[in-house]
Amino acid sequence: MTLLEQFRQKDQELVYLRHALTLMHWDLETTAPDGAKEKLSDAMTFFSTESFKKSTSDEYYNLVCALAAPEEFERLDDVMKFHIRKLKRDLEKMRRVPADFYEEYVRTLNASTIAWPKAKQNNDWDSYKEPLKNTIEAVKKMQKYTDPDKEIYDSLIDQYEEGMTCETIDRVFEELKKELVPLVEKVTSKPQPDHSLFTMYIPTHKQDELCRFLVEYMGMDMNRFAQAQTEHPFTTNMNLDDVRITNHYHENNIIAPIFSAIHEGGHALFEQNIDHKYEFTEGANVNYMGLHESQSRFFENVLGRNINFWKPIWPRVLEIIPEFKDITPQQFHREICRVENSMIRTDADELTYCLHVILRYEIERDIFIGGASVDDLPDMWNRKMKELLHITPESYSEGILQDMHWSDGSFGYFPSYLLGSIYDGMFLEAMEKSLGPVDDILAAGDIKKITAWLKENIHQYGSTRTSNQVLEAVCGKELSAKPLISYFTKRYSTLYNLH
Amino acid sequence: MTLLEQFRQKDQELVYLRHALTLMHWDLETTAPDGAKEKLSDAMTFFSTESFKKSTSDEYYNLVCALAAPEEFERLDDVMKFHIRKLKRDLEKMRRVPADFYEEYVRTLNASTIAWPKAKQNNDWDSYKEPLKNTIEAVKKMQKYTDPDKEIYDSLIDQYEEGMTCETIDRVFEELKKELVPLVEKVTSKPQPDHSLFTMYIPTHKQDELCRFLVEYMGMDMNRFAQAQTEHPFTTNMNLDDVRITNHYHENNIIAPIFSAIHEGGHALFEQNIDHKYEFTEGANVNYMGLHESQSRFFENVLGRNINFWKPIWPRVLEIIPEFKDITPQQFHREICRVENSMIRTDADELTYCLHVILRYEIERDIFIGGASVDDLPDMWNRKMKELLHITPESYSEGILQDMHWSDGSFGYFPSYLLGSIYDGMFLEAMEKSLGPVDDILAAGDIKKITAWLKENIHQYGSTRTSNQVLEAVCGKELSAKPLISYFTKRYSTLYNLH
Numbered sequence: 001m002t003l004l005e006q007f008r009q010k011d012q013e014l015v016y017l018r019h020a021l022t023l024m025h026w027d028l029e030t031t032a033p034d035g036a037k038e039k040l041s042d043a044m045t046f047f048s049t050e051s052f053k054k055s056t057s058d059e060y061y062n063l064v065c066a067l068a069a070p071e072e073f074e075r076l077d078d079v080m081k082f083h084i085r086k087l088k089r090d091l092e093k094m095r096r097v098p099a100d101f102y103e104e105y106v107r108t109l110n111a112s113t114i115a116w117p118k119a120k121q122n123n124d125w126d127s128y129k130e131p132l133k134n135t136i137e138a139v140k141k142m143q144k145y146t147d148p149d150k151e152i153y154d155s156l157i158d159q160y161e162e163g164m165t166c167e168t169i170d171r172v173f174e175e176l177k178k179e180l181v182p183l184v185e186k187v188t189s190k191p192q193p194d195h196s197l198f199t200m201y202i203p204t205h206k207q208d209e210l211c212r213f214l215v216e217y218m219g220m221d222m223n224r225f226a227q228a229q230t231e232h233p234f235t236t237n238m239n240l241d242d243v244r245i246t247n248h249y250h251e252n253n254i255i256a257p258i259f260s261a262i263h264e265g266g267h268a269l270f271e272q273n274i275d276h277k278y279e280f281t282e283g284a285n286v287n288y289m290g291l292h293e294s295q296s297r298f299f300e301n302v303l304g305r306n307i308n309f310w311k312p313i314w315p316r317v318l319e320i321i322p323e324f325k326d327i328t329p330q331q332f333h334r335e336i337c338r339v340e341n342s343m344i345r346t347d348a349d350e351l352t353y354c355l356h357v358i359l360r361y362e363i364e365r366d367i368f369i370g371g372a373s374v375d376d377l378p379d380m381w382n383r384k385m386k387e388l389l390h391i392t393p394e395s396y397s398e399g400i401l402q403d404m405h406w407s408d409g410s411f412g413y414f415p416s417y418l419l420g421s422i423y424d425g426m427f428l429e430a431m432e433k434s435l436g437p438v439d440d441i442l443a444a445g446d447i448k449k450i451t452a453w454l455k456e457n458i459h460q461y462g463s464t465r466t467s468n469q470v471l472e473a474v475c476g477k478e479l480s481a482k483p484l485i486s487y488f489t490k491r492y493s494t495l496y497n498l499h
Numbered sequence: 500m501t502l503l504e505q506f507r508q509k510d511q512e513l514v515y516l517r518h519a520l521t522l523m524h525w526d527l528e529t530t531a532p533d534g535a536k537e538k539l540s541d542a543m544t545f546f547s548t549e550s551f552k553k554s555t556s557d558e559y560y561n562l563v564c565a566l567a568a569p570e571e572f573e574r575l576d577d578v579m580k581f582h583i584r585k586l587k588r589d590l591e592k593m594r595r596v597p598a599d600f601y602e603e604y605v606r607t608l609n610a611s612t613i614a615w616p617k618a619k620q621n622n623d624w625d626s627y628k629e630p631l632k633n634t635i636e637a638v639k640k641m642q643k644y645t646d647p648d649k650e651i652y653d654s655l656i657d658q659y660e661e662g663m664t665c666e667t668i669d670r671v672f673e674e675l676k677k678e679l680v681p682l683v684e685k686v687t688s689k690p691q692p693d694h695s696l697f698t699m700y701i702p703t704h705k706q707d708e709l710c711r712f713l714v715e716y717m718g719m720d721m722n723r724f725a726q727a728q729t730e731h732p733f734t735t736n737m738n739l740d741d742v743r744i745t746n747h748y749h750e751n752n753i754i755a756p757i758f759s760a761i762h763e764g765g766h767a768l769f770e771q772n773i774d775h776k777y778e779f780t781e782g783a784n785v786n787y788m789g790l791h792e793s794q795s796r797f798f799e800n801v802l803g804r805n806i807n808f809w810k811p812i813w814p815r816v817l818e819i820i821p822e823f824k825d826i827t828p829q830q831f832h833r834e835i836c837r838v839e840n841s842m843i844r845t846d847a848d849e850l851t852y853c854l855h856v857i858l859r860y861e862i863e864r865d866i867f868i869g870g871a872s873v874d875d876l877p878d879m880w881n882r883k884m885k886e887l888l889h890i891t892p893e894s895y896s897e898g899i900l901q902d903m904h905w906s907d908g909s910f911g912y913f914p915s916y917l918l919g920s921i922y923d924g925m926f927l928e929a930m931e932k933s934l935g936p937v938d939d940i941l942a943a944g945d946i947k948k949i950t951a952w953l954k955e956n957i958h959q960y961g962s963t964r965t966s967n968q969v970l971e972a973v974c975g976k977e978l979s980a981k982p983l984i985s986y987f988t989k990r991y992s993t994l995y996n997l998h
Contacts, residue, residue, distance in 0.1 A: 016545045019538075020519040027522055030530075035723035036741030039518075046515040205704040224534035242535030 003072060004080070007063040010054070015280050017051040019238050026236060030228040030246060056094055064088050082464050083281035093146040101141065108138040109409045116407035125378055125396040132406060133374045136367060139409045153368035156412030161290040161419060163466045166365065168479060169415050172422055173358050176481040181388060183488060184351050188341060190496045193334040200323050204229075204249035210320045211247055211261035217313060218265050218299060219451035221272055233260040235267035235296075240279050243271045254321070255336060259300055266299030267292060269451060273459030283462045289413060291467040293420030294427065295454065301350045302424055302487070303442065303450065307333040312445035337495050341389040343398040351488060355388040357418040360403070364411050423467065425484025426475045427458075502571060503579070506562040509553070514779050516550040518737050525735055529727040529745060555593055563587050581963050582780035592645040600640065607637040608908045615906035624877060624895040631905060632873045635866060638908045652867035655911030659788040660918060662965045665864065667978060668914050671921055672857050675980040680887060682987060683850050687840060689995045692833040699822050703728075703748035709819045710746055710760035716812060717764050717798060718950035720771055732759040734766035734795075739778050742770045753820070754835060758799055765798030766791060768950060772958030782961045788912060790966040792919030793926065794953065800849045801923050801986070802941065802949065806832040811944035836994055840888040842897040850987060854887040856917040859902070863910050922966065924983030925974045926957075 001009070024044045032040050054060060066072060067080075068088045076084065097105075112131035119128035140152055147155035154165050208227070216222055230246040237243040245264035249257050270286060278284040286292045303309050310317070310329045318324055324332075339349045345356035363380055366372035372380065381400040382392050393399030405413055431453055432438060441449055457474045471479060493499060500508070523543045531539050553559060565571060566579075567587045575583065596604075611630035618627035639651055646654035653664050707726070715721055729745040736742040744763035746756050769785060777783040785791045802808050809816070809828045817823055823831075838848045844855035862879055865871035871879065880899040881891050892898030904912050930952055931937060940948055956973045970978060992998060 016542045019542045043518045
């Protein structure tokens, strides 16, 4: 066996272990009965440990290093070059972490992951403070091992959006904030539509049928797609030919599942559309969360909240949901573009969502750069809510305790959501330059042309291009919030008669 | 580590591999999109090979043998004694099979498994003859390795129903045939009920809801149970706390899914009710297919086709299926007890089903004992259909090609179905002796008393008792078809006014 063949064999074992693990996670969330979850977790721990052992073994690392040596490396094709380069860098980081610290790290994060839901449920900030402090310290220590030469918060951001820095985010978030806060003030001073039109009972199997129709309409290859129900919607894949989304249906609120389907559908299209030549390599994993979110949010917001998305399919929507028979596309559009200052990020509209993210980003920055103390976080949270959204949480649960991200150490993740939207503004500009107005394409029922453009320019490359490289290739310019601001202003000025 | 601890560690790895494999099979049938099936099969092959390698390794076998040595063995508890004894016997059989023959065997069986659905679809017996001949030869050769001292057909039967012999089956099947053929003749000479009452459209999500209700009513612990849709209904489990059934819904035929749910529910109750002390040992696998079928068929036929099963729950049935509002329990009962001579085993009623099995058993016996040639099988099939059911298939597809069992080498399996029913006659007799008339218990809505009796007397033991041992313990007498005949005669004489 050649060196490459030996490596491929080892690598394929890891692929199968990950398949089992991903499927078990899917099963845990979608199907496994409650009484089975403990044993399922045990099995997942086994496969996760096996996978960790094999991927950090000397045997595997030595094969990677041997293939990374100049002479061997030159003989590899581009797909394998990307794979080996990425593996080598990741393994080096991982192998710098002492085993005993890794154990301590996992234990610390587990403790705050367990403390968080209880604290949220009981509105009990005090019980969560200590675990959160420990998690922050553990995360800092971990980054010193994995990325000793980088500023701590830059290295956290880099985990989720390679090449992105705090400096760039500061610039674009400030740019956005300056324009968005007054825009939201203007919009929320206007009357909002009558929500009671949309609280009728709609059986969940019909909602499921509508959601399937929507993702197929968006361009999903239904032959490589599956859909199920879970508590919280998510996207996952076993491989490029098996991409899955979940949804959560509410019998008296069909709007939320519709937009979950379009959002997760956007993630799923990205994953389905990656070139098959990257299958089973690092190129096929979408590692840049800002870029990933840009695709889900492009479908959810830029397209899904455009009235022209709905006009050509309204007859089909009424066939599936006859309960909508007295609702016009215009009324529906008003409803899905309502804007309100509210407490919970995941329930927020397209505009105020951005401010929820900015708040979290600024707090993270204060923790890791400003040296803010965990004790001060609730006050800081409430002050910023007042400043950005003019409201004050009445409890920790609807304030600082609402998100799980910090409990599992995912500091640096939040900015990805908003970076995704900022990219979307730029992608929209570039797309319209190349295809003409999105309004017209959607009105003609040609959404698949848009999906094809995204595949051609973004999806097919998987993670072989960082977000910065994609922006450079697709938009030819530096990151800026201006296109997003101009898209927001156009849509909401018209809808709310701001002129 | 003690010897036992070492063994448990190895054994637990096999448990996890089997969990992954069972879940992948579940996923293949329930959720995985078509485009993903090839890669899923590859992953299944990997885990199946790993599992085979580990379970047949010298390391594992030596641990089993060391624990089976008298001094060590005596120190084990009863659960582990059963486990080690069974493993040792199975491993010895398996290890007598030369590796190169095993490969040939798998290849031969694969070829007929692939040939069968095509042949069935195209009504093409000729293309299937050769693969079937090869499979029969491979099965014979395999049995010579695994069970060199047994009569070939006995050893095939023993695979699925340990301790059962051809001689016993001959005796009880003849006993049954003699009475059943004239009974069916009498019943089918009477008018059958009007089927058109039951062809209304009923949405599949409501059928699903009804089926969940039924298995819960039967006593399923819904906290350790899951249900999904597949092409063909089946029961599976990841472990004792995760038992799952599938169903196939027909929008214009609700009767079939109802009885699939009750049938698979019977299998599932057996698996759920095994004592937890056997978890992760051979005692927790139900290896006796006749005994397993006896439980599914007891619920499906003895209980499910009894009008008193339906009377107490009819109001709830009408709530879920308002389309039944003009149907009485009596009309429903007539429909589910219709008797017709028909071509397809899986669609057959409770009475003629037995004759379908006898036909297959007699043909298998002729192949392995009588030396019948594959070339003669279609004629033999049609002759027996005429003799037992007075009808003749118009094609191979609705005749000899209808079942998949022979294509994958499962000779000896068919008798299990009917043995199950014969056991049921005996279990019914014993149960009524102990609990009083089943009619009364069902009419009072007390079906869970019946399930508890089955758990107490049969289920809890898993496969630590063979079917013969269960019959001895529960009924205290030798296998006989008489109780089944008497139950059939009573039910159908009343329904069809045969007196």
